[in-house]
Amino acid sequence: xxxxxxxxxxxxxxxxxxxxxxxxxxxxxxxxxxxxxxxxxxxxxxxxxxxxxxxxxxxxxxxxxxxxxxxxxxxxxxxxxxxxxxxxxxxxxxxxxxxxxxxxxxxxxxxxxxxxxxxxxxxxxxxxxxxxxxxxxxxxxxxxxxxxxxxxxxxxxxxxxxxxxxxxxxxxxxxxxxxxxxxxx
Numbered sequence: 001x002x003x004x005x006x007x008x009x010x011x012x013x014x015x016x017x018x019x020x021x022x023x024x025x026x027x028x029x030x031x032x033x034x035x036x037x038x039x040x041x042x043x044x045x046x047x048x049x050x051x052x053x054x055x056x057x058x059x060x061x062x063x064x065x066x067x068x069x070x071x072x073x074x075x076x077x078x079x080x081x082x083x084x085x086x087x088x089x090x091x092x093x094x095x096x097x098x099x100x101x102x103x104x105x106x107x108x109x110x111x112x113x114x115x116x117x118x119x120x121x122x123x124x125x126x127x128x129x130x131x132x133x134x135x136x137x138x139x140x141x142x143x144x145x146x147x148x149x150x151x152x153x154x155x156x157x158x159x160x161x162x163x164x165x166x167x168x169x170x171x172x173x174x175x176x177x178x179x180x181x182x183x184x185x
Contacts, residue, residue, distance in 0.1 A: 001020065001021055001022070001023045001026040001027075002018055002019070002038070003018070003019055003020075003026050003030055003031075003036040003037065004016065004017070004018050004037050004039045004043055004047055005017050005018075005019060005036045006034060006035055006036055007035055008130070008133075009035060010113065010130060011115075014132075014133040015133075016047060016050075016051060017133075018039050019036075026038070062134075062135060065132035065135040066131075066132075066135055068107075068131055069129075069135050069136075069137045071107070072107065072129065073137065075139065076140045076141075076142060077098065077101055077102065077105075077127075077139060077140070077142070078141075078142045078144060079093055079097060079098070079101055079142070079143050079144070080143075080144050080146040081093060081122075081143055081144075081145070081146055082146050082147070083145040083146065083147070087121055087122045088120060088121055089119070089120055089122070089143065092118040092119055092120045093118065093120075093141070093143055094118045094119070095111045095112075095114040095127070098114055098116065098127055098139070098141065099111035099114060109129060113129055113131065114128070115127065115130065119141070121143070122144060123143060124140060124143075125140075125141045125142075125143065126139065126140055126141065127139045127141055
């Protein structure tokens with residue numbers, strides 16, 4: 001079933017795209033929620049006319065999206081999370097947390113345009129931010145342990161203890177006394 005999208009749907013397409021979807025998804029979700037319309041020949045003709053009239057407006061939106069994307073180009077987002085001894089986070093870092101951290105840095109980005117896998121370990125990861133059709137930014141994310149300074153001190157003391165020479169107390173040797181076993185008769 002061909003559908004003309006009325007709004008951006010991450011994973012499916014952008015506004016005014018013609019996409020093929022399963023009939024049930026189109027009939028039961030997209031059309032009733034007014035996120036899309038059936039791509040009939042008349043609707044396609046109307047879409048082409050609308051796109052022709054809105055070409056300038058779309059170009060302005062694309063330029064604004066590229067400007068926002070350029071502002072995030074060199075940003076590396078560092079997120080601190082509570083971490084277990086094995087390096088696994090308690091909970092996960094997801095699009096909501098990334099959006100909140102970006103908000104703290106002064107970037108107003110909706111969580112719905114951020115796609116990523118939930119992060120459940122310490123390390124370097126990547127999120128994709130979809131600003132506009134064809135304007136996407138790969139945002140590097142570094143997840144660090146919230147209690148890293150305390151762990152670093154604990155590791156240093158453990159290494160210092162291991163580095164100390166071990167002195168063993170001398171063991172007195174006792175002469176071995178051989179006892180004769182009674183002879184078997």
